[in-house]
Amino acid sequence: MPDMMTCKTRLQPCRWVRTVGLIVAIGVMVGAPLRSQESLDPGRQGDPATVFRSGVTLVTTDVIVRDGSGVFVPDLTESDFRVYEDGQPQEVASLVLVHGGRVFNQLVPPPQAQEGIILPPTRAVNDTAGRIFVILVDDLHIETSKTPRARAVFEQLLDNLIHEGDLFGIVSTGPSSIRVDMTYDRSLIKSSADRLTGDGFNPTEMIRFLSPGPRGPSELSWRAHVAFKTMRDVVRNLERVQNRRKVVIYFSSGYDFNPFAHERIFGRSPIYEDMRNSGRWGSMFGQDQVAGLYEGIADPMMDPFERISRQGEVFSDADLAMEIAELTKAANRANASFYTVDPRGLVAGPDPDYNGPREAFNDFLFTTQNSLRSLAELTGGRAIVNRNDFDDAFREIDAETSDYYVVGFYSSNPDPTFRTRRLRVEVNRGAVDVQHRTHYTYARASDNAGPPLP
Incomplete structure (x- = not known):
């Protein structure tokens, strides 16, 4: 088991190179057809303090x-x-x-008048890509046991959402190392699905093996930072694409910076776990007396040193909300909408290997699903969570992304x-x-x- 955890908590350096390479490629390929429409930035020519x-x-x-x-x-x-x-x-x-999915008419905004500079008239670029998709596979937050289901859901994109003439790219956050530059080749979706492998923690692993941090398990927050920063860099490059709706299909099981807080206190220590099951802390299991072996050991829930070390955990939900807000702001500036897809589908209960209370699992499930809902609702997208009809869900996304207007204005x-x-x-x-x-x-x-x- 330690060997397995070592593999999960260490990422290969080549993954960073591939992820950065895809982000750069997305920026180049979606930005190249529109370079002739870029106007001079007056903020870079004058005093930087004047905006x-x-x-x-x-x-x-x-x-x-x-x-x-x-x-x-x-x-x-x-x-x-x-x-x-x-x-x-x-x-x-x-x-x-x-x-x-096709552009029928276009009212191009006139170039801004700049004193002392005479610019030639610009021509509209004939860009036939009416729909632009970026597919994020957040395999750092997909459980390994959910890999077959995640692959099956991913393959449904080929039949129900991505059509001929759609421009799309794929990037992963974890060891799946999926990198597909912006392309029209739909066959790459199937090959990418075959490489998708979940590397997330299941509830039992979170309780037993995650090391505590000042604001919750540092491993979970680090993994979320990798996913959020990857997506932020992608949507920043999408800002170069004008007059199109950018759609991000966000495959993930959601985020929780401090899951199973009470269970992890007892789960990470065999002594505490035995105390819970043999003493007054475990009276719910029918135990009436504390085992003599643990008479002198303080209750970990009341130990002042343990409580001080956990004080920062109360801010974990606020930290998660702030990071989601920053990511959605970047997406709104790029006119990109997140359509979050939870490959777990409709969750009826925990896996059989989970040995904790049902209430703690429900709290974890609610927090992860709510994080996906927030990403979608704050960007004008839709959250595909707690449902198994993924084919119908993808058809709904297809309808929303095929017919729309893009309205532009200069702020007064x-x-x-x-x-x-x-x-x-x-x-x-x-x-x-x-x-x-x-x-x-x-x-x-x-x-x-x-x-x-x-």
Whole structure:
């Protein structure tokens, strides 16, 4: 068993090279067709302390309009849309219609006027990729025993979601080492599914083998950081793609920075575990007296030193919420939506090897599923959790990503201190349902500066 845990807690250096290589490839391949549309950045030509946002930053959001019967409305023009930022009306500068996965018409935003510079007129680039997918396989958070099921779910993408003409890429976070550059070759989905191997911890391993940390098991937080940072770098590169909806299919079983907190106190020590099963701490098992061997050992739940070492664990949920918020802000800036897929499906109960209380397992299950829901809902996507009909779920995603508008505007608020802006989109049609993201957040100045050199 120690050998198995050593394999799980050490990652090969080549995985980092492959992951970084795919992130760079995604940025190059999705950005190359659109380089001719990039305008000069006035923030880099003048004083870096002076930031002008009004009329400079094009904000885009995808909008899905359906009638009362749930049918997409494809005949809207820019005059039919009303866009509000923090309650203030904005002028629509660009409008793209994607219907059936193909671009039918495009209102390209005019280049910004810059004094003293005469620029030649730009031409729209003919990019036929109406849909762009990035598939993240977070195998660091998929249990090894769930590998066959995860592969079966992954293969359903080929039949129900990824179609001919769709541009997609695949990246993994763990030892599966899956790397597929942005491509139209759908056969690579099957070969990637064959390589998918879960490397996550199951509940029994979390209770018995995870070492405690100041804010929960450090191994779990480190694995989540790897997944979040990988996805953040990918969506940053997706910002180069304009006038398209970027869809991230997020395969993961969710996140919990401090699972089974009470059970791990007793599970990681044979003495504490025996005490729980033989003394007053284990009276629920029918034991009435403390074994004489453990009379002088303090209750680990009441020992002051043990309690001090666990004080930081109360912030574990807040840490997880903050990291999810940072990732979703980056996704909203790139107009990317997360569709989280839990390969566990509908969970009826723990595995047979789990020997802990059912309440602790339910808390762990709720936290992991709720983290996936947060990633999806905060980016305008959908969480596929607690359901086994993955084929129907992928068809629903297919419908949402095949028909949509991309509406763009230049913010009229030049104040850079207002980073988070509320969005509201209305349509000049009666009895229609309008679906769009509700907010976006400007990047910090340090984020715009780019990552530090190695």
